[in-house]
Each structure stands twice: as C-alpha cells, then as structure tokens.
Amino acid sequence: MANIERSAPVSARRERRATPGQHLIGACRLFGTSLCLLAALSACRSLPDDRKPDLPGTTDNWTAYGGTSDETHFSTLTQINDGNVAQLGLAWAYDLPTMISAVGAPLEVAGTVYLGVGYTHLYALDARTGRKKWDYDPEVTKVAGPKLRMGWGVRGIAYDNGKIFAGTQDGRLLAVDAATGKLLWSIQTTEPGDGRTISGAPRTFNGKVIIGNGGADFTNSRGYVTTYDQKTGRQLWRFFVVPGDPAKGFENKAMEMAAKTWTGEWWKWGGGGNPWNAMTYDKETNLVFIGTGNGAPQNQAIRSPGGGDNLFLCSVVALDADTGEYVWHYQINPGETWDYNATMDISLATIDIAGERRKVLFTAPKNGFFYVIDRKTGRLLSAEPYTEQTWASKIDLQNGRPVENPDARFRLGSFDLRPAMSGGHNWHAMSFSPKTGLVYIPTLHAMRKYDVRNVDIAGWKRADPPNSANGYALPPDAELPAPPPFAGSIQAWDPVNQRARWSVPLKGLINGGTATTAGNLLFQGYADGQFTARSADTGKLLWSFDAHNGIVGQPITYMAGGRQYVTVVAGYGTTAAVQGRMSSQFGWDYRTQHRRVLTFVLGGRVMLPTGEKTEAVQPIVDPSFKIAADKASRGFAIYVQNCVHCHGPAAIAGGQAPDLRASPVSLDAEAFHAVVAGGALESLGMPKFDEFSASELEALRHYIRRRADQTATPSK
Ligand code: HEC
Secondary structure, X not given: OOOHHHHOHHHHHHHXXXXXXXXXXXXXXXHOHHHXXXXXXXXXXXXXXXXXXXXXXXXXXXXXXXXXXXXXXXXXXXXXXXXXXXXXXXXXXXXXXXXXXXOOEOEEEOOEEEEEXXXXXXXXXXXXXXXXXXXXXXXXXHHOHHHHHHOOOOOEOEEEOOEEEEEOOOOEEEEEEOOOOOEEEEEEOOOOOOOOEOOOOOEEEOOEEEEOOEOOOXXXXXXXXXXXXXXXXXXXXXXXXXXXXXXXXXXXXXXXXXXXXXXXXXXXXXXXXXXXXXXXXXXXXXXXXXXXXXXXXXXXXXXXXXXXXXOOOOEEEEEEOOOOOEEEEEEOOOOOOOOOOOOOOOEEEEEEEXXXXXXXXXXXXXXXXXXXXXXXXXXXXXEEEOOOOOOEEEEOOOXXXXXXXXXXXXXXXXXXXXXXXXXXXXXXXXXXXXXXXXXXEEEEOOOEEEEXXXXXXXXXXXXXXOOOEOOEOOOOOOOOOOOOOOOEEEEEEEOOOOEEEEEEEEOOOOOOOXXXXXXXXXXXXXXXXXXXXXXXXXXXXXXXXXXXXXXXXOOEEEEEOOEEEEEEEEEOOHHHHOOOHHHHOOOOOOOOOOOEEEEEEEOOOEOXXXXXXXXXXXXXXXXXXXXXXXXXXXXXXXXXXXXXXXXXXXXXXXXXXOXXXXXXHHHOHXXXXXXXXXXXXXXXXXXXXXXXXXXXXXXXXXXXXXXXXXXXXXXX
C-alpha cells in the first residue's frame, strides 16, 4: 500500500523525461549549440518533481482537473490516435455503488487513478488493472444536515505533492494521503448555518490549494474562494465575490468598488456570485482566474431593486495568486438576472490574433457567447455567440458590455430566454487542442420562459413556495413536451475567427465533458450511453463503446507501464439528470443504472456483462388513493422548491434520485412521513425535511400520486 507512489514512477519517470529531451535534440539541430544550451538550462530549471506537470500538455499523467493547470483538457499523447483508435477496447471496469451522482473527473498520477464520486467518496485504483488500492468516505450524509438538500455530488478533485484534495457538500476541504488514503487534515471552509456547499474541484498552485463554493440558487449566500496551505490546511487568503453589509466595513478596496454597483439592501440576500466551478491558475502571470456565479436570488429586481451592475457577479475575476488581491475583472453579464453563471471552464492559450501573439483565456459561459480575453489586462478581445441566443444583439468590443435585447428584462412580463438557465454550455468540460487550434464545446440547445407576472417582488421570501422560485413565477405543473430528437451538440469552435469549424447534433440536452489529444482525437461520453472518439479536425466518428449508462463526466488519458489509457466514469446524475423527460428518455434509473469507472487501452478485450438493460420506470397507480386537487396543487409548489433538483421536474426522475411516481413509499402516509420528515433514508442521501407540517407532507403525497396517475401510461 505505502509503496504505490513508488512502484510505478520508475517507468513513469522514464516516459516523462524522454519527451523534453527529444524536443531538445530537435531544437539543437535547428538552432545550433548556444541556443541549445540555453534551452537545456531552462528545461532543467523547469523540470518539476515527477508527479507535477509544468508546461501545458507535456505530461504523461493527468494530475489536474483540466489535465494540466492551463485547464485545456488536452494531452500530448499519441499512442492512441486517429489511425488506430478503432482497436480501442475495455482494459478494466470498476463497479461503483448506488450514489447520487457518479460524474467526478478522475486524475491519474504515477500509475494510480484517483476519483471522487457521490458525496466525495474517494477511490484510488491501479491504472493498469483497476484493482482498488484504497477508498475513503468522508461520511457527508452524517454531518451535512440541511446542506444535503442541495446535493449535486462532487465533480472533481485535485492532486499535488502526494496529497489528494477534495471538497464536500457540507463545506469541508479534505487533504488525503495519496499513497494510503489516510486523512491528513480537514478544514471547514464554510460558516456555521450558512448555505454554502461544495461540489467543484479544488485547484493547486505554489504549495496552496484553493476552493470555492455554491449555494446561490437555494440560500442567501455570499460566495467566496479561499486558499489554504497544502501542508497544514492553514487559511492563507479569502476573496469575497460580492460586497457585504457596508455598515460592517468592506474587506478590501475591491469590495468598496463593487458596493457602488449594488442598490437596496442586497447584503440581506447574500448577493450570490458563488464560484462553484472554474478557477484557473496561470503561472505566466501568477494570477488565478475565478469564474463567478449568478445572483442570489436570481431575480435582480429583488436583490438590487435599483438595478446596477452588481459586481462581481457573472464575471471573470483575476486575483494575485500570492495574496488574493484583486487585479482585474471582466463582467460577462452586468446586472445578471437569468442565472447566467460565468463559472464554466476558463482555459489558457497563446494564439495569434491579427498577426499578434496573445496570451488569452477562453470561456464559454451559460449566456451563449464565446469570450476571448487578454490574460494580463482582462481586456475583451472578441465575443461571438456559439449557440442560439435571444438576450443580446452583440457584445460591444469598445466597452466590453452586451447590447441587451430590451425585452430580455421582462418589460412584457415574460421572456423566452435562450440559452435556458441550463446554459449554452454548462460545467461539462470543453477542451482546447493547440494542434487543431479548436475548442470543443459540449453545447446545449434549450429555451426557458421567465415570467415575472404574479411575482410579489417587494414581499418575496426565500422558500416561500406559493409565491415563486428564485424570484420568478413557478413553471407550469405540466409534463414537459416530448424531448426533441437532438437537444445537444458537440462543436469544434475556432476561437480566432469565432465560428464553428464543425458541429454534430447529439441526443439529450447535456452530454459529457471532452478531452482532446495530439493523436487528433476528441473523446466524449454521451447522455445516451455511448463513449466515443472523433477525429478532432473533422468531427468524424471513429470509435464508440456502449457504456450501459449515460456519461456526464469527463474523460482523461495518461501513460502507465508504457501504454496509453483512457478513463471515464459512466454515471448519470447532477445537471444532466434534472431535466425531466429530457433526462428520463434514456431510462437511467437511480436504483438500476450501472455506475462504473471504465478504462480503455489499444487491444483491450474486457466485456461488460451482457443483458444489462435499463427500462423506463413504471408509475404505480393506486385507485384507492383519492387525489384532492387543492392538496396536489399545494404539493406541487412545495415539490418545486424542495424536491425538483433531485427527483426531477414534474416528478419525472432522470437518475439523480428514485422516481417518486414508481415508489410505493408515497402510498403509505406513515412511511412517507418517516422518509421525508423523519430522515429515515438520510444516510443514503435523502435529506430530512423536518420542518414540514403534516398537511404539507400530505400535499406532497397528493402531488406525487397525481403525477403517477397522469403518467401511468409508459412515458419515458
Ligand atoms: C439532494 C437530493 C434529494 C432531494 C432534494 C430530495 N430527495 Fe428524496 N431521495 C433522494 C435520494 C438519493 C433517495 C434514495 C435514498 C435511498 O437510496 O434509499 C431519495 C428517496 C426518497 C424517497 C423514497 C423513495 C423510495 O422508493 O425509496 C421519497 C419518498 C423521497 N425521496 C421524497 C422526497 C421529497 C418529497 C422531497 C422534497 C421534499 C425529496 N425527496 C427531496 C434524494 C433527494
């Protein structure tokens, strides 16, 4: 056990060092000796410790969420390539237990695959065989309490200096020994009684580990990022995304500046801005770029009634990596009101724009525009829509601000917003290949009707079901229309010319994250259960594998024992599973879906069990249950506020939790009360709602029963 770090690195070390050496030989031939010496010196200086990648994409391991710290999800490996990928086969599969979501991005370091899934259950698996080396369960369901209600599960972890770092739903940051799986330290990064939760991956740099949080959708949350010392867990610096109560004084000049862009008593709502996903460290500028989230609550008229830009919501904020001090920001959606997170990948690249070599960052946030931003200054270089959008005519490059469609702020009472709140692109990794010069974006195509009629803006309260959800009218209590044949796509975006090079429609709204390789390959899993390799330059499908489950997570690739492997976690959960019929159409039921770690190698011959079928669940109908319309309607409002993001819109589940229409529990008042209010299944991930009165619980039961009746004929 203790030796796993040491057993594999010998070959890994050899493989790694061969690469810069080969480059040097080439450089010497080209430039002669003096330049060659210089190059050799700088190469020596930049040679990091064995496990740590230095230059983007020059490692045989996959030690960071985005491959390397540049978050491009690109690998220089070529053993598997567009010429031989047809021979790719399964090397091993590791079965995971039933859990809220198996979507966590794996890492690979020196022959070990690490991953965190569900409520941050950590696993270390032998990269060549899949044999378990250790697992560690931080027992989130025992301590999360009400924070369990916002459960998404974990999306990624970090590695540095022999330690695995991971955040938990209840707001802890953990450091675990990568060799043994022993907990080294655990720090509470959130405050008692707050609504902050963690689902995203920490990132590491300069001996530090940084973590953000989520919570703006459900609570009066004020987002921040915090860095800690990797060795001890001691807090180093914290940056708040939005200003707090001015009466208490501002933490720094940036907050003072930001406060001028807010109106009313915003701090009572927390403000939001929670950085729950993208945090990219740039060693060239020593900046950390933070992607910030939506407002809390989403409707700006409640949060900041006199308008204002509401800094630093929906922005990219650059912080000094040493001190956490504000350096620059670019606000993607001033005065955000549509849940338009700017928390999606921030990838670093150096590209030629108008004949000039520029160090830039790319981001494709929810709002549908692709942004190219100068890394040093934060200046917007270009922004064009990468998908259908209705809210802006363009982004003005002179002042960097969107030219909004005046109707988008609901002057007509409602607005058909594209992209929908799920975004044109969500957290599912996009990747950038310096070889093709293209960015691969898992794209979503959906519309959401926002309605402010009948919303009591002045009297709005959180968790006030009869009123509205997040400051907008409740969506209608009807089954969503049948899903369109293709609601997603994968597209190759040219960031210089700001247009799609190719695009392929995909079934399902949300598909998996992407990884690209120097072997001209794009790897991606789909909602329909296929894991695929496409030609990165043309988009041609070269290989696919039936994973027996939908894939939401992102693939990684690495060398182990001289062979190139590709690993992906098959599992259907989080954002992908909460789209009602859009998700349920594939039949990935919570209790029966096959959550697995799948690893591929050229010539791999392992087979998944045959006959693994998933069938759409059947609602249970009980004619003796007399449904009362008024109770069911009241139950609907409670359901939308409290249950929808796990059990699915219109009570149609997509794999994140059991389908309640098919559960016998709602037929029995006592059992239902024990589960929902009594916390009988809390240890398994079903949160406790002990504040519900008996009549509220009954209302929920009537709603669920009504939905079962309405959908009793098979509806996938
Ligand atoms: C954070 C996600 C989450 C939320 C929010 C949530 N649930 Fe659950 N629920 C679960 C999970 C996970 C299970 C399955 C636990 C298990 O394995 O038995 C479950 C199980 C149940 C069951 C038992 C189903 C069965 O057949 O065993 C009922 C009933 C239920 N939930 C009702 C509700 C209601 C009503 C709400 C809203 C008031 C709600 N849940 C909110 C995650 C959630």
